[in-house]
Amino acid sequence: MYGGGYIPEEEKRKQQHMEEDPAKLAEFEARIDNGEKIEPHDWMPAEYRKQLIRMIEQHAHSEIIGSLPEGTWITRAPSFKRKMALIAKVQDEIGHGQLLYNAAETLGKSREQMMQDLLTGKSKYSNVFNYPAKTWADVAVIGFLIDAAAIVNQVANSKGSYGPYSRALERICYEESFHLKQGHDAFVALATGTESQRAMLQDAVNRWYRPIIHFFGPSDKDSVHTGKLMRWKVKMMTNDAMRNQFLSSYVPKVWELGLSFPDPKLHKDDNGEWHFSDPNWDEFYQVIKGNGPCNAERLAVRSWVETQHKWIREALFNPNAKYTLPLS
Amino acid sequence: MDSLDPRIARLHDIRAGEVPTVGAHDYGETYEVFHQAKRGKHHAHVGTVHAPDPELALVYAKEQYGRRQQTVNMWVVRTADIFAFPYDDSDMFDSTPQKIHREAAGYKTRDKIEAYKKKQAQ
Amino acid sequence: MEATQELLFKIADDALIMGHTDSTWTGLGPTLEEDIAFSSMSQDKIGHAWNLYQMLHDKFGLADADTLGFKREEKEYKCSHLTEVPTQDYAYALVRQFFFDHGQFMRFSALKNSSIEWLADFSRKVTSEIKYHTLHGDTWLKKLGAQGNEESKARMQSAINEVFPLALGYFEEGPREAELIEKNIFIGEKALQEAWLEKVGDLVAQYGLTLPEGNTVDPSLGGRNGYHTEHLQPLLAEMTEVTASDPEATW
Ligand SMILES: [Fe+2]
Numbered sequence: 001m002y003g004g005g006y007i008p009e010e011e012k013r014k015q016q017h018m019e020e021d022p023a024k025l026a027e028f029e030a031r032i033d034n035g036e037k038i039e040p041h042d043w044m045p046a047e048y049r050k051q052l053i054r055m056i057e058q059h060a061h062s063e064i065i066g067s068l069p070e071g072t073w074i075t076r077a078p079s080f081k082r083k084m085a086l087i088a089k090v091q092d093e094i095g096h097g098q099l100l101y102n103a104a105e106t107l108g109k110s111r112e113q114m115m116q117d118l119l120t121g122k123s124k125y126s127n128v129f130n131y132p133a134k135t136w137a138d139v140a141v142i143g144f145l146i147d148a149a150a151i152v153n154q155v156a157n158s159k160g161s162y163g164p165y166s167r168a169l170e171r172i173c174y175e176e177s178f179h180l181k182q183g184h185d186a187f188v189a190l191a192t193g194t195e196s197q198r199a200m201l202q203d204a205v206n207r208w209y210r211p212i213i214h215f216f217g218p219s220d221k222d223s224v225h226t227g228k229l230m231r232w233k234v235k236m237m238t239n240d241a242m243r244n245q246f247l248s249s250y251v252p253k254v255w256e257l258g259l260s261f262p263d264p265k266l267h268k269d270d271n272g273e274w275h276f277s278d279p280n281w282d283e284f285y286q287v288i289k290g291n292g293p294c295n296a297e298r299l300a301v302r303s304w305v306e307t308q309h310k311w312i313r314e315a316l317f318n319p320n321a322k323y324t325l326p327l328s
Numbered sequence: 329m330d331s332l333d334p335r336i337a338r339l340h341d342i343r344a345g346e347v348p349t350v351g352a353h354d355y356g357e358t359y360e361v362f363h364q365a366k367r368g369k370h371h372a373h374v375g376t377v378h379a380p381d382p383e384l385a386l387v388y389a390k391e392q393y394g395r396r397q398q399t400v401n402m403w404v405v406r407t408a409d410i411f412a413f414p415y416d417d418s419d420m421f422d423s424t425p426q427k428i429h430r431e432a433a434g435y436k437t438r439d440k441i442e443a444y445k446k447k448q449a450q
Numbered sequence: 451m452e453a454t455q456e457l458l459f460k461i462a463d464d465a466l467i468m469g470h471t472d473s474t475w476t477g478l479g480p481t482l483e484e485d486i487a488f489s490s491m492s493q494d495k496i497g498h499a500w501n502l503y504q505m506l507h508d509k510f511g512l513a514d515a516d517t518l519g520f521k522r523e524e525k526e527y528k529c530s531h532l533t534e535v536p537t538q539d540y541a542y543a544l545v546r547q548f549f550f551d552h553g554q555f556m557r558f559s560a561l562k563n564s565s566i567e568w569l570a571d572f573s574r575k576v577t578s579e580i581k582y583h584t585l586h587g588d589t590w591l592k593k594l595g596a597q598g599n600e601e602s603k604a605r606m607q608s609a610i611n612e613v614f615p616l617a618l619g620y621f622e623e624g625p626r627e628a629e630l631i632e633k634n635i636f637i638g639e640k641a642l643q644e645a646w647l648e649k650v651g652d653l654v655a656q657y658g659l660t661l662p663e664g665n666t667v668d669p670s671l672g673g674r675n676g677y678h679t680e681h682l683q684p685l686l687a688e689m690t691e692v693t694a695s696d697p698e699a700t701w
């Protein structure tokens with residue numbers, strides 16, 4: 001799963017001043033216009049590299065941190081089918097992290113460094129995973145709606161210009177279709193179940209509504225920066241376009257089950273554009289800063305993983321190990 | 329730690345705010361993974377694993393790259409041991425029309441045979 | 451007939467509870483690759499349990515698999531103590547897995563020759579899956595034992611010392627053991643334990659570690675007769691927390 005690709009303002013200002021060799025830049029851009037992919041050892045503008053590392057790294061972190069809210073219910077999943085599906089799904093998310101860290105590594109940042117930056121808070125991950133999964137219904141909402149949102153994002157990005165990222169996303173999207181199916185199945189089971197199941201599900205939908213609206217990030221269609229990233233096929237759709245696509249596909253699927261979203265203004269206009277109440281972007285920025293309900297726990301868990309297994313790394317440490325960037 | 333996840337609530341020694349140092353080679357080296365779907369097919373490159381040695385790299389390759397696909401065999405090789413052309417040189421793979429001697433279509437014998445047969449018949 | 455049910459229940463309960471306790475590592479494994487591998491093995495085990503409960507339902511007309519797996523009283527479970535213990539230390543998790551999976555591999559290998567055709571069939575499929583589990587366990591014991599450093603050797607050895615009595619309890623005989631042997635359904639726990647001890651003894655020695663002397667160890671018994679460690683009751687309560695919240699519902 002994934003969201004956003006959030007870029008802080010100060011970062012945007014810094015990047016406007018990078019100068020590149022015009023001939024090389026022209027060749028690079030021609031390749032992209034031609035629909036060709038960029039491969040790891042190709043010449044690329046420094047900013048392209050930097051933005052891709054940031055984006056793929058954030059995506060990778062989102063996968064492994066994203067496994068934690070759903071992991072909350074692994075030991076309590078209510079049947080063999082749900083138990084197996086949930087463990088397999090969480091496993092896939094770890095696998096997605098693995099594939100994405102590899103893709104980011106081809107650009108020159110090691111997995112170790114990325115992990116370090118996650119733990120110190122320097123690198124970000126999708127905000128949505130800083131919210132708690134309070135009941136079993138949260139698992140259904142995450143598996144259905146958050147994975148659906150992630151799919152919108154990932155399908156778009158899989159058509160991007162960087163070869164290793166596209167390849168990783170192709171496989172990821174294939175697995176995400178299973179996530180969405182099993183999530184929808186669990187969601188429908190609750191929606192068509194007993195009164196208490198429906199109530200539990202409606203409560204979960206209510207709590208996840210705002211994080212879902214936040215998922216694609218604030219509007220960026222007017223940003224110069226977005227224009228350049230889209231020109232280079234780093235970003236394939238604006239945040240608004242992705243959000244609109246998501247709402248078009250999935251809001252009706254929730255409504256058809258007689259469930260509602262806690263927003264009286266949520267509707268589609270005659271041009272196919274969705275409208276919603278102000279989702280309080282302040283909260284979004286607060287969570288990015290580390291002040292969401294679960295930020296501290298999420299990072300504490302990943303820190304525990306590193307600390308707890310230090311002895312294994314030391315035992316297996318090979319003094320002759322050579323660091324090589326993965327090839328593709 | 330106070331957590332909604334009973335698995336995490338039970339962990340000893342978990343503390344918020346303590347950041348461990350991740351060592352430069354903590355995840356070992358990378359190995360390139362080659363996957364064979366069927367006997368008779370080539371092994372194809374499918375991705376990379378981090379592992380401390382080739383044996384564990386194979387153990388990991390099986391689950392990360394084989395768990396959803398039909399598989400009969402896998403290879404792993406240290407990334408450091410792979411030699412590759414730079415993409416800068418990829419123009420040397422462009423082929424010119426003179427290379428027709430390598431293509432089946434470059435050989436047209438039927439005309440000659442027909443001409444020969446006609447001559448014999450006369 | 452009852453003897454066969456008893457056999458299936460203990461194998462299924464072992465697989466379910468082992469898979470369940472191992473699933474506590476999914477998302478928290480030492481590296482991403484190891485996390486994925488360990489999670490697969492946990493899923494395999496829960497899958498074996500699911501299959502076996504399904505057989506109890508199909509062949510003997512018992513309740514459906516979910517009811518058998520999730521809704522029995524603690525006393526009715528026949529899992530061994532080895533499967534019930536929580537693991538927070540990866541050395542302990544690996545050693546437990548190593549002992550258990552060699553046991554499972556040999557148990558299902560023996561069952562390939564069972565006089566019950568469908569059980570023999572199932573066992574053939576399962577052994578090929580468990581082969582990977584033993585490869586995983588063997589590789590890790592070797593890496594952290596013979597090929598590891600002082601600390602890893604010490605950690606693995608102390609895990610072996612701690613887990614071994616639990617592992618011996620895996621071979622506790624059930625009440626209808628004699629009937630199973632007589633009808634050639636299963637070779638029996640004694641024969642299985644003997645073969646297992648030889649195998650894991652050899653491997654552990656190869657990996658630069660030692661197995662405690664058998665006669666100095668008190669096997670942790672009771673599981674096969676419904677007497678469990680203090681861990682099982684809370685584990686089951688957690689596992690069924692959601693279903694218990696609305697017993698009428700399907701999930
Ligand atoms: Fe997913």
Ligand SMILES: [Fe+2]
Pocket residue numbers: 001002063092093096172176
């Ligand atoms: Fe994912």
